[in-house]
Amino acid sequence: xxxxxxxxxxxxxxxxxxxxxxxxxxxxxxxxxxxxxxxxxxxxxxxxxxxxxxxxxxxxxxxxxxxxxxxxxxxxxxxxxxxxxxxxxxxxxxxxxxxxxxxxxxxxxxxxxxxxxxxxxxxxxxxxxxxxxxxxxxxxxxxxxxxxxxxxxxxxxxxxxxxxxxxxxxxxxxxxxxxxxxxxxxxxxxxxxxxxxxxxxxxxxxxxxxxxxxxxxxxxxxxxxxxxxxxxxxxxxxxxxx
Numbered sequence: 001x002x003x004x005x006x007x008x009x010x011x012x013x014x015x016x017x018x019x020x021x022x023x024x025x026x027x028x029x030x031x032x033x034x035x036x037x038x039x040x041x042x043x044x045x046x047x048x049x050x051x052x053x054x055x056x057x058x059x060x061x062x063x064x065x066x067x068x069x070x071x072x073x074x075x076x077x078x079x080x081x082x083x084x085x086x087x088x089x090x091x092x093x094x095x096x097x098x099x100x101x102x103x104x105x106x107x108x109x110x111x112x113x114x115x116x117x118x119x120x121x122x123x124x125x126x127x128x129x130x131x132x133x134x135x136x137x138x139x140x141x142x143x144x145x146x147x148x149x150x151x152x153x154x155x156x157x158x159x160x161x162x163x164x165x166x167x168x169x170x171x172x173x174x175x176x177x178x179x180x181x182x183x184x185x186x187x188x189x190x191x192x193x194x195x196x197x198x199x200x201x202x203x204x205x206x207x208x209x210x211x212x213x214x215x216x217x218x219x220x221x222x223x224x225x226x227x228x229x230x231x232x233x234x235x236x237x238x239x240x241x242x
Contacts, residue, residue, distance in 0.1 A: 019054070020061035026052055027062055028071065031082060032099060042072070042080045102236045105189055108182035109229050113222070115175060116160075119167050120205055120221035121214040127166035132210055135162050139206050146195045153187050159202060163209070190231055197227040 017025075027048070030036075042048065045063075049056045063080055066072040073083045127135075138159040145152035157180045164172050164179065201224035208216035 019058055020065060023052055023054055023058050023062035024065045027066060036082055038082050038084045040082050041078075042082070044079065101185055101189060102232070102239070105182070105185045105232050106229070106236075108178065108185065109225060109232070112179060112182055113225055113229075115172075116164075116179065116225065117218040117221040119164050119169075119172055120209065121218040122167040122169065123163045124209045124212050124214045124217035126168050127163075127209055127212075131162065131166040132206075135159060135166075135206055135209065138162060139202050142202060143199050146199055152198075153184060156187065156198070157183050163205070166209075186228055186232065189235060197231075198224075201227060 027042075030051070031042075036042075043051065045056050045059050048059045052059070063072055063074070067074060067083075070083050072080055074080050123131075138155055142152050142155045142159060145155060160179050160183060161176050164176050201220060204220035205217060205224060208220050
């Protein structure tokens, strides 16, 4: 019975994401909507299955995935609880649970303005030919996806992560999840509207790094973030006046 229910939900949703991943995201949304805190107990498996209209096997799969991300923890004999660790696996600052996504998008951009132009500048000095080739390949893939009007979030994240890693700075590696979260929220809020500017500014960043132009890389990354901030502020303005 649960397998039939899961199949029906997956067919209706028609999402590219596996059903277990979709339900993981819906459980996170439940946590946000109900304002549950670290240490709070989740409804049991039966209640979640009924609330989310899927089978218990899918609930177990989703919970297992969230446990692996340190978002949930299972206490034997007691139930499933929101982890005190705050999802350190891919969300070290617990930003998943911030309700005001517009404010979060702007604040994340503010942090990126502080660090990412400098990261690009360092990358222009330290990036190897192999690393630059990787960035170039990712840039081409992003352009191709944008021109085909296909989702490009994953490759966009990879491009910025490749720049950060090429800085060879051990601390910067731990900042990559913050950059990733900002990119994901930005693309979600803007519905991938900043396509032309994304292609142009990515290419300017890449070319500056290729030419080992530290100042040029810094300026290009700064401009890239300016476009992002301007677009988000425009969207927020429309939300306020609507």
